[in-house]
Amino acid sequence: MTRILAKRQLAPEVYLLEVEAPRIQKRWKPGMFIIIRPTDQSERIPLTIVDSSAERQSITMVIQAIGKTTKEAVALPVDGALADLVGPLGEAATMTTGKKVVCMAGGVGVAELLPVAKAFHDAGNHVTALCGARSDNYRILDEELKAGVDRLEWATDDGTFGFHGNVVQLLKSIAGPGDFEEGHVIGPIPMMKAAAEATRDWGLKLHASLNPIMIDGTGMCGGCRVTVGGEVKFACVDGPEFDAHLVDFDELTRRNRAYRDWEAKTMERHACRIGLDVR
Amino acid sequence: MEEKKPKFKPNPKLPRQALPVLNAEVRSTSAREVALGFSAEQVGIEAQRCLQCAKPTCVNACPLHIDIKSFIVRMVEGDYQGAHDVISEQSPFPGVCGRVCQHELFCEDACIVGKKWDPVAIGSLERFAADHARLRMKELTAEEPAHPTGKKVALVGSGPASLIAAYDLARKNYRVTVFEALHRLGGVMIYGIPNFRLPREILKEEIARLQHLGVEFVTDFIVGKTATVEDLFEEGYEAVFIGTGAGLPYMMGIPGENLIGVYTANEFLTRINLMEAFDPEADTPVLVGERTIVVGGGNSAMDAARWAKRMGSETIVLYRRGREELKARLEEIEHAEEEGVVFHFLAAPVALYGDENGFVQEVECIRMELGEPDDSGRRSPVPVPGSEFRIKAQTVVAAIGQAPNPTLQKATPELKTKRGKIVIDEWGATSMAGVFAGGDVVRGGSTVILAMKDGRAAAAAIDRALNPQVEVAAEEVTQ
Numbered sequence: 001m002t003r004i005l006a007k008r009q010l011a012p013e014v015y016l017l018e019v020e021a022p023r024i025q026k027r028w029k030p031g032m033f034i035i036i037r038p039t040d041q042s043e044r045i046p047l048t049i050v051d052s053s054a055e056r057q058s059i060t061m062v063i064q065a066i067g068k069t070t071k072e073a074v075a076l077p078v079d080g081a082l083a084d085l086v087g088p089l090g091e092a093a094t095m096t097t098g099k100k101v102v103c104m105a106g107g108v109g110v111a112e113l114l115p116v117a118k119a120f121h122d123a124g125n126h127v128t129a130l131c132g133a134r135s136d137n138y139r140i141l142d143e144e145l146k147a148g149v150d151r152l153e154w155a156t157d158d159g160t161f162g163f164h165g166n167v168v169q170l171l172k173s174i175a176g177p178g179d180f181e182e183g184h185v186i187g188p189i190p191m192m193k194a195a196a197e198a199t200r201d202w203g204l205k206l207h208a209s210l211n212p213i214m215i216d217g218t219g220m221c222g223g224c225r226v227t228v229g230g231e232v233k234f235a236c237v238d239g240p241e242f243d244a245h246l247v248d249f250d251e252l253t254r255r256n257r258a259y260r261d262w263e264a265k266t267m268e269r270h271a272c273r274i275g276l277d278v279r
Numbered sequence: 280m281e282e283k284k285p286k287f288k289p290n291p292k293l294p295r296q297a298l299p300v301l302n303a304e305v306r307s308t309s310a311r312e313v314a315l316g317f318s319a320e321q322v323g324i325e326a327q328r329c330l331q332c333a334k335p336t337c338v339n340a341c342p343l344h345i346d347i348k349s350f351i352v353r354m355v356e357g358d359y360q361g362a363h364d365v366i367s368e369q370s371p372f373p374g375v376c377g378r379v380c381q382h383e384l385f386c387e388d389a390c391i392v393g394k395k396w397d398p399v400a401i402g403s404l405e406r407f408a409a410d411h412a413r414l415r416m417k418e419l420t421a422e423e424p425a426h427p428t429g430k431k432v433a434l435v436g437s438g439p440a441s442l443i444a445a446y447d448l449a450r451k452n453y454r455v456t457v458f459e460a461l462h463r464l465g466g467v468m469i470y471g472i473p474n475f476r477l478p479r480e481i482l483k484e485e486i487a488r489l490q491h492l493g494v495e496f497v498t499d500f501i502v503g504k505t506a507t508v509e510d511l512f513e514e515g516y517e518a519v520f521i522g523t524g525a526g527l528p529y530m531m532g533i534p535g536e537n538l539i540g541v542y543t544a545n546e547f548l549t550r551i552n553l554m555e556a557f558d559p560e561a562d563t564p565v566l567v568g569e570r571t572i573v574v575g576g577g578n579s580a581m582d583a584a585r586w587a588k589r590m591g592s593e594t595i596v597l598y599r600r601g602r603e604e605l606k607a608r609l610e611e612i613e614h615a616e617e618e619g620v621v622f623h624f625l626a627a628p629v630a631l632y633g634d635e636n637g638f639v640q641e642v643e644c645i646r647m648e649l650g651e652p653d654d655s656g657r658r659s660p661v662p663v664p665g666s667e668f669r670i671k672a673q674t675v676v677a678a679i680g681q682a683p684n685p686t687l688q689k690a691t692p693e694l695k696t697k698r699g700k701i702v703i704d705e706w707g708a709t710s711m712a713g714v715f716a717g718g719d720v721v722r723g724g725s726t727v728i729l730a731m732k733d734g735r736a737a738a739a740a741i742d743r744a745l746n747p748q749v750e751v752a753a754e755e756v757t758q
């Protein structure tokens with residue numbers, strides 16, 4: 001059992017959860033993740049570690065409550081507990097120093113980007129963060145990002161804040177080949193794919209943090225496999241970060257949809273059981 | 280336990296009793312346990328078949344050296360509790376071992392009765408003693424749990440190797456902590472072995488006996504990630520045993536392997552066993568289509584095929600060698616066949632084809648011929664050119680073996696490994712001081728009982744290392 005120390009809503013459907021995790025807070029590095037099970041019946045789901053506090057012996061995660069398991073997680077009260085939490089998993093994000101770095105994220109990916117962007121900055125890079133949200137009220141962790149990087153730009157789909165458009169359009173509007181040497185991208189697959197496509201000839205080393213379906217997170221099942229440069233990799237142990245220009249994003253998109261029909265049915269059942277209308 | 284003179288006249292000519300099983304039709308749609316266990320009457324007959332040899336070869340053949348001869352005398356007398364006590368001197372897991380140990384390769388293979396007739400059904404007798412003891416399991420774990428006070432020992436992984444080591448060490452007053460990466464205990468026995476072969480309550484109850492001995496269990500803890508081996512020493516553990524198993528599945532390495540509906544046996548079995556996907560209400564799904572093809576010929580292949588069948592899929596096991604070469608237990612093969620699993624021998628997959636959404640639809644196979652024997656002594660399969668053919672399937676499970684899970688080794692570079700397996704000496708000690716290893720992380724894919732054998736040997740070695748004055752008894756030495 002893992003005690004929940006704090007919970008805060010950041011945007012519609014998006015929650016920050018701080019939980020007690022003395023060992024993980026000591027050992028994690030930016031880019032690593034954890035696996036949780038909110039209840040004893042839940043699926044195991046991976047979540048990127050967003051922050052930690054030595055003083056509070058805690059780590060922080062940000063959850064977008066869109067499926068049954070994520071909804072269960074954010075429904076838990078402060079001082080309540082997650083049934084399970086294990087980590088830190090995966091390899092740390094690739095770091096560099098003295099470079100011009102671009103960090104891109106969309107949706108809750110913005111939260112997941114935060115520790116990596118800060119780490120790049122602390123390692124002596126010049127960091128530009130490009131963050132995307134559906135609309136102004138979906139923007140998250142703006143203050144924290146601003147404090148952690150050299151330059152922060154927002155793009156919103158509806159133009160209610162910052163650049164009108166998506167993150168990759170924003171990138172293309174402010175930069176071109178040679179402007180950045182290293183980059184990190186995390187968020188929805190179409191966005192990561194577009195970022196990779198846009199920068200293919202930019203001479204930019206772009207790392208993508210992938211989010212395939214996982215079970216154990218320790219290399220035991222192979223469910224998280226992705227194709228990178230024609231080779232099969234297990235994202236939980238070989239990643240989650242890979243060379244964005246070599247990732248087969250189309251395959252990842254398909255594999256992440258494997259249980260979509262099934263999930264729709266579960267949500268329906270779940271909604272019926274707790275007496276809610278579906279949607 | 281005192282030596283008991285048998286008060287019965289052995290009669291090996293009585294027919295070996297057949298283990299009653301649930302009928303194939305019922306079990307092909309149910310997760311219920313297949314083998315039902317002997318009746319008391321059958322136990323009476325079967326136990327009498329034991330010759331009570333002066334030098335019982337079965338005891339030596341048992342990797343745990345259970346005093347088979349003595350427990351069988353008690354079975355004849357109807358003293359099942361006494362029989363269970365005799366077994367408990369060596370093993371707290373008769374319920375598990377009575378079900379999944381390959382008795383035919385060990386005690387029953389060595390049974391003298393088997394030279395002339397069928398060997399005594401030792402496994403089924405063990406299981407009966409265990410099932411009988413379940414009735415008093417509450418009583419066995421009712422009193423205050425023990426509070427060992429000795430040195431601290433960490434066991435990594437909660438599979439069979441660690442569990443038997445925990446038993447041996449806790450009984451010697453060591454303070455034992457078992458660290459498990461997953462959220463449930465048992466290792467391969469919980470994620471790999473299906474309920475219909477090993478009901479979960481049996482495993483849980485036998486693990487509870489260890490808790491009662493004062494063994495502490497910590498789930499969701501990955502040594503190598505959550506803490507390092509070094510951290511454990513710093514936290515006061517004086518020895519560490521690594522029993523992390525063989526949890527890194529081999530892939531087939533053919534085109535289409537990442538299509539949806541293509542699983543490793545580990546993933547398929549973990550979804551169903553650990554995450555309970557057999558239950559349509561469970562939160563973790565598994566895709567089982569109209570037809571399932573399981574590739575491989577070992578026990579995991581049988582387990583996967585039998586689950587697929589139970590979930591309503593027409594199921595084919597595709598094996599590149601012939602029936603003779605199947606590595607699975609005969610009992611599992613027969614049970615699979617009875618349940619309607621079909622075997623295609625001498626064929627292997629070469630490519631998988633999917634639909635536009637990436638769901639697997641077809642398996643292209645090639646026929647094989649058996650050529651010269653390979654290192655394993657089995658004749659190795661050779662593809663027959665031009666013999667390709669296709670089978671439709673919506674689920675494909677690759678049960679082609681696995682390598683040791685590298686997580687801990689990666690974080691512990693001081694540990695010497697060979698092709699991923701941790702290298703140990705004859706005492707179970709690794710290249711790192713105070714660190715021991717056993718089971719599949721050392722052997723590669725092996726069995727529950729051999730993992731237990733290793734766990735026991737390592738426990739003895741740990742005891743010797745931490746209490747050097749202890750005398751070494753001959754039977755404590757690994758051969």
Ligand code: FES
Pocket residue numbers: 213214215216217218219220221222223224225234235236237
């Ligand atoms: S999640 Fe199972 S191997 Fe990566």
